[in-house]
Amino acid sequence: MNGEQDTGAALLDIAERTLQEVLPAEGERPSGLSDSVRYAVCAGGKRIRPLICLASAVAVGGRAEDAAYPAAAIELLHNYTLVHDDLPSMDNDATRRGKPSVWAKFGEANAVLAGDALQALAFGTAARAPRNAAGVVAALGRAAYGVVAGQVEDIAATGDTEFIYEHKTADLFVAAAVMGGLAGGGSDSDVARLRTFALNLGLAFQYEDDLLDGDSPYGCEKTEALVREKTEAAVSALQGLPGDASFLGRIAEKLVSRRT
Amino acid sequence: MNGEQDTGAALLDIAERTLQEVLPAEGERPSGLSDSVRYAVCAGGKRIRPLICLASAVAVGGRAEDAAYPAAAIELLHNYTLVHDDLPSMDNDATRRGKPSVWAKFGEANAVLAGDALQALAFGTAARAPRNAAGVVAALGRAAYGVVAGQVEDIAATGDTEFIYEHKTADLFVAAAVMGGLAGGGSDSDVARLRTFALNLGLAFQYEDDLLDGDSPYGCEKTEALVREKTEAAVSALQGLPGDASFLGRIAEKLVSRRT
Numbered sequence: 001m002n003g004e005q006d007t008g009a010a011l012l013d014i015a016e017r018t019l020q021e022v023l024p025a026e027g028e029r030p031s032g033l034s035d036s037v038r039y040a041v042c043a044g045g046k047r048i049r050p051l052i053c054l055a056s057a058v059a060v061g062g063r064a065e066d067a068a069y070p071a072a073a074i075e076l077l078h079n080y081t082l083v084h085d086d087l088p089s090m091d092n093d094a095t096r097r098g099k100p101s102v103w104a105k106f107g108e109a110n111a112v113l114a115g116d117a118l119q120a121l122a123f124g125t126a127a128r129a130p131r132n133a134a135g136v137v138a139a140l141g142r143a144a145y146g147v148v149a150g151q152v153e154d155i156a157a158t159g160d161t162e163f164i165y166e167h168k169t170a171d172l173f174v175a176a177a178v179m180g181g182l183a184g185g186g187s188d189s190d191v192a193r194l195r196t197f198a199l200n201l202g203l204a205f206q207y208e209d210d211l212l213d214g215d216s217p218y219g220c221e222k223t224e225a226l227v228r229e230k231t232e233a234a235v236s237a238l239q240g241l242p243g244d245a246s247f248l249g250r251i252a253e254k255l256v257s258r259r260t
Numbered sequence: 261m262n263g264e265q266d267t268g269a270a271l272l273d274i275a276e277r278t279l280q281e282v283l284p285a286e287g288e289r290p291s292g293l294s295d296s297v298r299y300a301v302c303a304g305g306k307r308i309r310p311l312i313c314l315a316s317a318v319a320v321g322g323r324a325e326d327a328a329y330p331a332a333a334i335e336l337l338h339n340y341t342l343v344h345d346d347l348p349s350m351d352n353d354a355t356r357r358g359k360p361s362v363w364a365k366f367g368e369a370n371a372v373l374a375g376d377a378l379q380a381l382a383f384g385t386a387a388r389a390p391r392n393a394a395g396v397v398a399a400l401g402r403a404a405y406g407v408v409a410g411q412v413e414d415i416a417a418t419g420d421t422e423f424i425y426e427h428k429t430a431d432l433f434v435a436a437a438v439m440g441g442l443a444g445g446g447s448d449s450d451v452a453r454l455r456t457f458a459l460n461l462g463l464a465f466q467y468e469d470d471l472l473d474g475d476s477p478y479g480c481e482k483t484e485a486l487v488r489e490k491t492e493a494a495v496s497a498l499q500g501l502p503g504d505a506s507f508l509g510r511i512a513e514k515l516v517s518r519r520t
Contacts (some may be wrong), residue, residue, distance in 0.1 A: 032412045080376075084372055084376060087369075087372060090372065107347035109349045112344055112372065113412050119403055120408065123404070124404075125403065129394075133393065137384070137386075140384075141380055141385075144380030144383070148376050149460055152290045153290045156290060156292050215503075233502065
């Protein structure tokens with residue numbers, strides 16, 4: 001095994017362990033809620049955002065464990081957005097990750113409520129950050145509002161792709177990195193670097209997604225150039241961080257080479 | 261004018277002013293979101309929970325202004341629950357406070373999103389408490405999860421009235437008082453007193469609501485006795501608080517004498 005795999009597996013383990021700690025226990029009353037909430041979060045997913053959060057704490061010279069609660073929080077928040085996006089009144093998706101979506105399995109009312117509970121749980125978990133908890137929660141609050149703003153703009157079909165991508169996708173990447181940096185004890189300038197990294201990575205991730213879906217609003221050639229440009233901007237923002245930023249760099253590399 | 265009216269008006273003014281400060285500005289982009297969010301919060305309501313929050317800061321010897329952000333936060337959270345409760349997949353209420361409910365005016369998807377944004381805004385606002393911000397957010401997080409648990413139990417129609425009332429109604433009263441006590445600098449025992457006050461007041465409020473609706477699961481006579489019992493328990497919990505608890509007492513008195 002090489003060191004990068006070790007790091008990735010160790011960070012993933014922190015994320016999964018912390019999620020299990022903060023989720024309602026199996027069968028916890030009311031079981032209708034603990035079942036739907038656990039189903040939404042435990043159905044899989046690559047845990048990209050918690051990995052970014054944990055690796056950001058390391059990149060500012062802190063320990064990954066410092067960012068364990070913020071990392072779980074960003075994954076809970078991400079999963080609430082998926083549960084609500086799938087609703088019949090929204091994207092009307094009956095499947096998610098190859099299984100029935102939450103509303104298809106538990107009914108529409110319970111899916112609205114499962115998403116609501118996941119958002120509540122996300123903030124309660126973020127507040128448990130061992131350092132800068134108020135700043136961590138504030139960063140999550142900005143992203144949680146922003147992601148809704150991006151979705152409203154998307155539904156309104158104004159065609160402002162930049163606004164939608166920045167808010168619907170990049171805001172959660174930014175929150176992940178900023179929360180990790182704050183919980184890891186990063187300085188203001190460290191956190192600003194992480195913000196630039198994550199904003200550009202989030203945009204590169206979304207453009208790459210468009211290429212994978214064969215549906216690029218800017219056309220294939222320009223989108224490929226944008227992926228390269230945003231990835232380079234992300235990686236160069238890592239320069240000057242006081243800790244080990246190599247895992248953040250590796251995440252960036254992996255996310256934008258999903259076609260190969 | 262008497263002093264109590266002065267205090268009530270002064271506290272209400274802090275609540276309204278802070279709500280205006282933290283809400284998205286009129287026309288803020290995306291306007292579909294700022295319109296629906298403002299519509300939900302500015303449509304009226306008695307602001308009972310923010311008043312409890314502000315008066316709790318005073319009751320522990322702090323200033324009402326210390327609890328301005330927590331007070332706005334609990335009102336934002338309460339309004340998100342109303343927006344989602346009214347949804348077609350939930351209570352299917354097309355009117356609220358004599359006007360079209362949020363989904364009836366803005367559509368179902370936008371109502372889901374307006375509620376989601378209000379919850380995000382609530383937590384971001386709670387994090388701005390000048391003291392004990394992490395504790396304030398944690399208290400809001402417990403209530404925000406609890407209120408969903410109460411609603412899930414209600415929909416499941418298990419008939420466990422106590423569980424439903426404690427969580428669907430009293431949890432937000434408890435959060436209001438606890439957040440106010442923490443932001444006002446109260447000690448652990450002060451905050452415990454406020455919690456007992458608010459739990460009992462929340463239950464009394466709900467029983468009183470049942471009487472007003474002519475729909476008491478325990479029957480009219482037993483419910484009237486419960487209102488008295490819970491109100492007395494609430495008021496006696498205020499004994500020993502280091503600040504001026506008279507306004508909290510006055511709120512309790514007013515809430516349970518709505519029939520007269």
